[in-house]
Each structure stands twice: as structure tokens, then as C-alpha cells.
Amino acid sequence: MELDDALTALRRRLPGTPDALVVLGSGLGPLVAEVVDPVKVPFADVPGLPAAGVAGHGGAFVFGRVSGRPLLLQAGRFHLYEGHSPEVVSAPVRLAARLGVKSVLVTNAAGGIRRTVPPGSLVLVEDHLNLMFRSPLVGPVMEGEDRFPDMSAPYDPDLRASVAEEARRLKIPLHQGVYAGVLGPSYETPSEIRMLERMGAHVVGMSTVPEVLAARSGQLPVVALSLVTNWAAGLSPDPLNHQEVLEAGERASKTVRRLVRAVVPRLP
Numbered sequence: 001m002e003l004d005d006a007l008t009a010l011r012r013r014l015p016g017t018p019d020a021l022v023v024l025g026s027g028l029g030p031l032v033a034e035v036v037d038p039v040k041v042p043f044a045d046v047p048g049l050p051a052a053g054v055a056g057h058g059g060a061f062v063f064g065r066v067s068g069r070p071l072l073l074q075a076g077r078f079h080l081y082e083g084h085s086p087e088v089v090s091a092p093v094r095l096a097a098r099l100g101v102k103s104v105l106v107t108n109a110a111g112g113i114r115r116t117v118p119p120g121s122l123v124l125v126e127d128h129l130n131l132m133f134r135s136p137l138v139g140p141v142m143e144g145e146d147r148f149p150d151m152s153a154p155y156d157p158d159l160r161a162s163v164a165e166e167a168r169r170l171k172i173p174l175h176q177g178v179y180a181g182v183l184g185p186s187y188e189t190p191s192e193i194r195m196l197e198r199m200g201a202h203v204v205g206m207s208t209v210p211e212v213l214a215a216r217s218g219q220l221p222v223v224a225l226s227l228v229t230n231w232a233a234g235l236s237p238d239p240l241n242h243q244e245v246l247e248a249g250e251r252a253s254k255t256v257r258r259l260v261r262a263v264v265p266r267l268p
């Protein structure tokens with residue numbers, strides 16, 4: 001996807017330069033309501049970006065101040081399972097990089113694979129497994145990006161330490177774990193979940209990995225928080241449904257928002 005026109009359109013609409021990009025996952029949309037002097041740019045107004053489709057995803061960039069800092073919020077995201085290319089999925093990160101953000105904070109909803117991370121848990125992502133088997137980095141190297149980005153510390157250790165510290169200060173229980181990124185859109189089978197557990201994963205979700213790959217290729221530090229919305233398949237007798245994921249996201253979203261507000265001043 002060609003980013004020049006999108007970048008021009010976005011620059012024309014934004015009244016300033018954001019310090020960081022914050023990607024809002026399922027249920028975290030309400031953070032938008034806390035933005036001071038918000039300027040909303042629907043994805044549909046950005047050339048090359050489709051209007052986002054999944055229920056619970058608003059589909060817009062929102063520029064404004066959170067905890068006193070100018071941020072670009074991405075309310076709603078593109079998923080591979082919607083049929084979007086990895087380029088489209090990671091386009092918001094690449095656009096933010098070209099706008100000059102210095103870091104990326106990603107939130108997502110995920111299934112809990114281990115008994116230690118029941119629904120409602122917050123997990124600071126320490127590493128991931130790319131089980132989507134797709135990458136936005138395939139193809140010509142984009143301006144400002146690396147051909148072979150180092151992934152030995154994909155989630156910035158300093159930023160993770162800051163998030164853990166703020167969580168402790170606010171007495172918000174925070175786990176650390178490995179995020180397994182899968183293609184979806186079906187939820188996993190119990191056997192797949194057992195496989196993921198043996199592979200070292202703690203949580204599983206259908207997003208984040210393409211965005212993180214693009215950010216790391218552009219040398220942007222990344223930090224990611226998974227909100228566990230459900231037991232992964234086989235850990236509970238109940239079947240999984242998307243409505244439940246959204247509701248759990250909304251219930252815990254207040255805590256995540258509190259943590260995000262506390263972390264924002266500590267982003268680079």
C-alpha cells in the first residue's frame with residue numbers, strides 16, 4: 001500500500017505532531033472519551049485505508065492530549081482475518097512512524113491459555129509467537145525500515161519496566177507473558193491451545209504481531225498490554241463468543257485506561 005497520499009491527508013488534518021501511537025483493542029475505545037481537544041480522522045478519510053468493519057471497532061485516528069501529552073490514538077484496527085493485507089494492517093503504525101511518533105503502545109483482547117491468567121487479567125507482553133505466518137515486511141524494504149530487523153527484544157525492556165512500575169504503584173495486578181498471534185477468525189480448538197501452551201504462550205489473540213513487526217522494523221520501541229477476555233478453548237466448559245469478549249473488554253477497560261494514563265508520561 002502506498003503511504004504518501006495517506007500521510008499527506010493525515011498531516012493536513014492533524015493540528016500537531018503526536019509523541020506516541022496508542023492502539024486501542026476491543027473494549028478500550030472509551031479511552032477516546034478522555035482525550036483533551038480531540039481531532040478525529042475516520043480511517044475512511046485516509047486514502048488507502050478501508051473503513052474498519054468488526055463490531056466494537058470505531059475505525060478512526062484520534063489526535064489529542066492524554067495525561068498532558070499529544071498522542072495519536074488508533075480506535076479500531078484492521079485484522080488479517082478480515083481479509084486485509086499485512087500492509088493495510090500495519091499501515092497505521094507506519095503512518096504514525098512517519099508522523100514522528102517515538103513509541104507505540106498496543107492494547108489487545110486475548111484468550112488466557114494458563115490457569116494463572118484468568119479472564120480479567122492484564123498481561124504485559126514480553127515476547128510473541130508469530131503463528132499468523134504473515135509479515136508486513138515481506139516485499140521491498142520501506143523507507144526508514146530494516147530488511148532484517150532484530151527481534152531479540154521486540155517489546156522494549158525499559159518501557160516494560162515503566163509499565164510494571166506504574167501498575168505496582170496503582171496496585172493493578174499485572175502478569176507478564178508471551179502472546180501467540182494467530183490468524184483466526186475461528187477461535188482455537190482445545191488441541192491448538194494445548195499446543196500453544198507447550199510452545200510457551202500465555203495468551204492468544206488475532207492482532208498485534210503485524211503492527212509490532214512494522215514498528216520494530218522502523219526502530220520504534222513498542223509496549224503491549226493484553227486484556228484477557230476469556231479462557232482459551234478447552235479451559236472452560238463454555239463455548240467462546242465474540243460478544244463475551246467485548247463485554248469482558250468493557251468491564252476491565254477502566255483498569256487498562258487507568259494504567260495507560262499513568263504510563264503515557266513515561267513514554268519516550
Ligand code: HPA
Nearest residue numbers: 109110111204205206232
Ligand atoms: N483466541 C484468539 N483470539 C482471541 C481470544 C481467543 O481466545 N480472545 C480474544 N481474542
